[in-house]
Amino acid sequence: xxxxxxxxxxxxxxxxxxxxxxxxxxxxxxxxxxxxxxxxxxxxxxxxxxxxxxxxxxxxxxxxxxxxxxxxxxxxxxxxxxxxxxxxxxxxxxxxxxxxxxxxxxxxxxxxxxxxxxxxxxxxxxxxxxxxxxxxxxxxxxxxxxxxxxxxxxxxxxxxxxxxxxxxxxxxxxxxxxxxxxxxxxxxxxxxxxxxxxxxxxxxxxxxxxxxxxxxxxxxxxxxxxxxxxxxxxxxxxxxxxxxxxxxxxxxxxxxxxxxxxxxxxxxxxxxxxxxxxxxxxxxxxxxxxxxxxxxxxxxxxxxxxxxxxxxxxxxxxxxxxxxxxxxxxxxxxxxxxxxxxxxxxxxxxxxxxxxxxxxxxxxxxxxxx
Amino acid sequence: xxxxxxxxxxxxxxxxxxxxxxxxxxxxxxxxxxxxxxxxxxxxxxxxxxxxxxxxxxxxxxxxxxxxxxxxxxxxxxxxxxxxxxxxxxxxxxxxxxxxxxxxxxxxxxxxxxxxxxxxxxxxxxxxxxxxxxxxxxxxxxxxxxxxxxxxxxxxxxxxxxxxxxxxxxxxxxxxxxxxxxxxxxxxxxxxxxxxxxxxxxxxxxxxxxxxxxxxxxxxxxxxxxxxxxxxxxxxxxxxxxxxxxxxxxxxxxxxxxxxxxxxxxxxxxxxxxxxxxxxxxxxxxxxxxxxxxxxxxxxxxxxxxxxxxxxxxxxxxxxxxxxxxxxxxxxxxxxxxxxxxxxxxxxxxxxxxxxxxxxxxxxxxxxxxxxxxxxxxxxxxxxxxxxxxxxxxxxxxxxxxxxxxxxxxxxxxxxxxxxxxxxxxxxxxxxxxxxxxxxxxxxxxxxxxxxxxxxxxxxxxxxxxxxxxxxxxxxxxxxxxxxxxxxxxxxxxxxxxxxxxxxxxxxxxxxxxxxxxxx
Numbered sequence: 001x002x003x004x005x006x007x008x009x010x011x012x013x014x015x016x017x018x019x020x021x022x023x024x025x026x027x028x029x030x031x032x033x034x035x036x037x038x039x040x041x042x043x044x045x046x047x048x049x050x051x052x053x054x055x056x057x058x059x060x061x062x063x064x065x066x067x068x069x070x071x072x073x074x075x076x077x078x079x080x081x082x083x084x085x086x087x088x089x090x091x092x093x094x095x096x097x098x099x100x101x102x103x104x105x106x107x108x109x110x111x112x113x114x115x116x117x118x119x120x121x122x123x124x125x126x127x128x129x130x131x132x133x134x135x136x137x138x139x140x141x142x143x144x145x146x147x148x149x150x151x152x153x154x155x156x157x158x159x160x161x162x163x164x165x166x167x168x169x170x171x172x173x174x175x176x177x178x179x180x181x182x183x184x185x186x187x188x189x190x191x192x193x194x195x196x197x198x199x200x201x202x203x204x205x206x207x208x209x210x211x212x213x214x215x216x217x218x219x220x221x222x223x224x225x226x227x228x229x230x231x232x233x234x235x236x237x238x239x240x241x242x243x244x245x246x247x248x249x250x251x252x253x254x255x256x257x258x259x260x261x262x263x264x265x266x267x268x269x270x271x272x273x274x275x276x277x278x279x280x281x282x283x284x285x286x287x288x289x290x291x292x293x294x295x296x297x298x299x300x301x302x303x304x305x306x307x308x309x310x311x312x313x314x315x316x317x318x319x320x321x322x323x324x325x326x327x328x329x330x331x332x333x334x335x336x337x338x339x340x341x342x343x344x345x346x347x348x349x350x351x352x353x354x355x356x357x358x359x360x361x362x363x364x365x366x367x368x369x370x
Numbered sequence: 371x372x373x374x375x376x377x378x379x380x381x382x383x384x385x386x387x388x389x390x391x392x393x394x395x396x397x398x399x400x401x402x403x404x405x406x407x408x409x410x411x412x413x414x415x416x417x418x419x420x421x422x423x424x425x426x427x428x429x430x431x432x433x434x435x436x437x438x439x440x441x442x443x444x445x446x447x448x449x450x451x452x453x454x455x456x457x458x459x460x461x462x463x464x465x466x467x468x469x470x471x472x473x474x475x476x477x478x479x480x481x482x483x484x485x486x487x488x489x490x491x492x493x494x495x496x497x498x499x500x501x502x503x504x505x506x507x508x509x510x511x512x513x514x515x516x517x518x519x520x521x522x523x524x525x526x527x528x529x530x531x532x533x534x535x536x537x538x539x540x541x542x543x544x545x546x547x548x549x550x551x552x553x554x555x556x557x558x559x560x561x562x563x564x565x566x567x568x569x570x571x572x573x574x575x576x577x578x579x580x581x582x583x584x585x586x587x588x589x590x591x592x593x594x595x596x597x598x599x600x601x602x603x604x605x606x607x608x609x610x611x612x613x614x615x616x617x618x619x620x621x622x623x624x625x626x627x628x629x630x631x632x633x634x635x636x637x638x639x640x641x642x643x644x645x646x647x648x649x650x651x652x653x654x655x656x657x658x659x660x661x662x663x664x665x666x667x668x669x670x671x672x673x674x675x676x677x678x679x680x681x682x683x684x685x686x687x688x689x690x691x692x693x694x695x696x697x698x699x700x701x702x703x704x705x706x707x708x709x710x711x712x713x714x715x716x717x718x719x720x721x722x723x724x725x726x727x728x729x730x731x732x733x734x735x736x737x738x739x740x741x742x743x744x745x746x747x748x749x750x751x752x753x754x755x756x757x758x759x760x761x762x763x764x765x766x767x768x769x770x771x772x773x774x775x776x777x778x779x780x781x782x783x784x785x786x787x788x789x790x791x792x793x794x795x796x797x798x799x800x801x802x803x804x805x806x807x808x809x810x811x812x813x814x815x816x817x818x819x820x821x822x823x824x825x826x827x828x829x830x831x832x833x834x835x836x837x838x839x840x841x842x843x844x845x846x847x848x849x850x851x852x853x854x855x856x857x858x859x860x861x862x863x864x865x866x867x868x869x870x871x872x873x874x875x876x877x878x879x880x881x882x883x884x885x886x887x888x889x890x
Contacts, residue, residue: 073689154874159628159688163824164870170821171866174859289821293696300693333704340697344690345683 006225012308012352013225017218024214028207044203048278051210053315055275058217060298060314061307062267065224067296068305070260071240076165077268078292079172080140082282084269087139089189089282090123091132096193110184120182129196136273137266144265145258152254166289173287188283195277213274220267224307236260301343303350312351401427402435406451409468418474425481433485440478444468492523499529511537532557539565547577555584556591558731563588595733600850606739608846609746610808612839613801614819615826616753619838620794622827624770625787627681628692632823633816634702635795638672639665639802640811641706644715655720658803665799673795677788706813714812723807738807745804750839753797766790825869831879841880
């Protein structure tokens with residue numbers, strides 16, 4: 001079968017997807033079918049939390065695709081995630097209709113508040129779901145394409161590229177903070193009511209969004225794995241390991257880079273679009289350079305260039321974040337900082353690398369014993 | 371600017387009042403005793419007569435009395451009729467306040483001004499000559515001309531001739547008016563501009579036209595000084611950028627280490643200033659002279675610690691260095707939040723940093739900005755000297771150009787690495803001292819500058835101190851030039867976008883390193 005062919009030689013991916021499938025079946029059952037009060041019942045907030053982790057995991061996979069396999073350390077992937085989120089947020093905003101505080105059917109609340117008379121041109125069409133979903137893909141994709149085309153064509157590489165991606169997300173952060181931009185300024189977009197007619201507060205909608213996040217993660221994972229396994233993937237890895245040599249062999253390096261970068265940005269956009277209805281808000285804080293750099297550390301902890309490591313890292317770090325910000329809010333930043341330092345110093349291959357190391361050792365011991 | 375002059379005026383007045391305690395009758399001059407009965411009449415007309423009498427005496431001693439009357443502080447003893455200048459709480463039952471009204475106060479202002487014009491102190495004369503411009507009348511022209519002839523102080527002379535020209539604007543003779551307008555062209559005094567604006571509707575077409583031309587020349591000059599001011603603001607912002615970035619220019623530019631904790635080293639410098647000021651609360655004026663070396667040592671030591679424990683293991687892996695130092699920056703921020711406070715801490719400015727240098731009525735340069743520019747240039751010069759003329763500098767450059775060869779020549783590269791990183795970090799700390807005088811000192815101080823600093827270094831060209839200086843100053847100026855029509859935030863976004871595009875065009879910055887050292 002197609003999927004099994006993609007996952008050939010990807011032990012980690014097989015396990016990860018199997019676990020994911022199990023979770024995708026179990027969670028809805030535990031939430032919807034097991035009656036409340038039973039100790040097996042899974043509360044809805046937990047479902048949403050898991051759904052949030054899954055969107056982070058998809059984002060991490062997108063970053064791993066460009067960092068692990070293409071060698072581009074993007075410190076601006078949070079921007080693509082946030083843009084996808086804003087596209088979804090705009091649709092949800094339009095769905096509120098006249099149920100806002102001001103009861104204006106044509107304008108979102110913050111525009112009424114700013115005394116705007118009509119909908120700006122870039123909000124047109126966002127009342128249609130299909131259009132918003134198109135924008136979820138197109139806006140991050142287009143930005144990544146233009147940015148990548150400019151940067152890779154003029155051979156901006158390594159640290160320089162990292163710094164200008166960071167500048168990109170910083171510029172967007174500043175821009176979206178402005179009220180005049182028409183995206184709700186400081187407060188962002190929030191107070192969403194429903195999606196496609198289903199209330200966002202309903203358990204069923206929550207579980208569906210969770211399931212969609214899981215499916216998107218699985219789909220994104222398979223897509224990335226497919227790309228890596230294809231001939232294109234081989235060239236991508238070649239570019240990472242020896243860019244000049246690949247160029248001299250005759251490949252148009254910048255074309256490969258731009259395309260992979262764009263695909264990755266679109267995946268990040270999808271993750272953002274699934275994230276927003278689950279957390280119920282999108283604000284300019286998502287553009288902050290700190291968020292983007294955190295994604296990188298998820299991937300680093302999980303193990304770069306493995307894809308499943310990115311999923312593992314994203315879920316583990318965010319679970320730890322939830323636990324520790326609840327228990328000892330002060331200590332979390334210390335731990336995050338220490339993670340950055342320790343992982344880069346002592347765990348260059350991440351957790352996935354650690355597992356591989358143990359496996360290799362065990363295999364050697366078995367060989368020795370035989 | 372207006373505030374400071376108001377303030378000095380008030381200060382001078384209070385000193386004046388303090389110097390003149392209420393005088394007893396026998397000490398009061400003859401004119402005062404003569405005028406006293408007129409004040410007692412309690413009618414505005416008689417009061418005006420009394421003022422005339424006092425003003426005509428030309429006696430500088432009466433000035434404080436007139437000024438007191440103007441300020442509503444002149445009282446009269448009901449029984450004896452002696453005039454008393456009230457100090458706080460000096461108004462018993464036996465004293466009667468002398469009332470004034472608007473027209474009388476206006477009249478008084480002119481009288482005080484005229485009297486002060488012949489005061490023996492040149493500073494008082496200058497002040498009153500400057501104050502005269504608002505109230506000058508054509509009748510005063512002859513008097514001013516006489517004063518002008520006797521005047522010896524050049525500043526007062528200038529002010530007087532300006533006043534004279536203003537008086538001449540009202541002259542009946544058209545030729546006099548025209549020469550007055552001509553002499554006023556390019557003068558930046560706000561009173562002149564207002565007066566000339568009314569002259570543009572003069573009944574005589576020639577005069578109106580001359581006034582318009584003079585007005586235009588005034589506006590041109592004002593615009594010119596406006597540009598100078600923008601340039602100055604830009605340079606001071608640029609100096610801040612250069613200060614923040616120059617330490618990075620060493621660690622990133624010379625050593626190739628991406629130090630994301632650079633901003634936090636700046637923050638440590640700012641907090642060092644805070645702690646120094648806490649330790650010597652009575653010597654705030656001197657605190658900065660202690661804070662600069664202290665910050666250099668604190669941040670420098672922290673830098674060496676970071677280099678020895680973390681960065682040393684990551685040479686040649688720039689992306690990993692970036693992540694590890696980012697972790698360090700988080701730890702340092704949280705450390706400050708936990709140990710000191712998550713809120714901003716107050717850092718005071720020494721008295722010599724406040725106030726401003728007034729060039730003319732439209733252009734004044736605040737001292738704190740001025741000192742920042744000077745400080746930035748000093749730090750730059752010092753750093754340049756260290757890198758170019760000292761043994762350490764020679765070794766630093768040798769290691770950064772060819773590590774293996776430098777080691778072969780006997781340079782202890784590990785020690786040089788630590789010292790270089792310490793130097794760059796120490797400079798960041800010094801920048802923190804400067805920033806503590808300009809912005810809020812809080813745990814997030816460094817974060818705000820890290821992206822800007824990287825932009826400056828990359829824009830200027832990595833490994834080039836001059837590039838950093840030019841890039842920082844020009845980005846500062848560009849930012850300030852854009853600000854008026856784009857707004858502060860949009861200007862910043864535009865500058866960021868500009869740099870992103872610029873790097874596409876010239877990936878190695880304004881002044882790329884040449885030769886072998888420039889290899890990837």
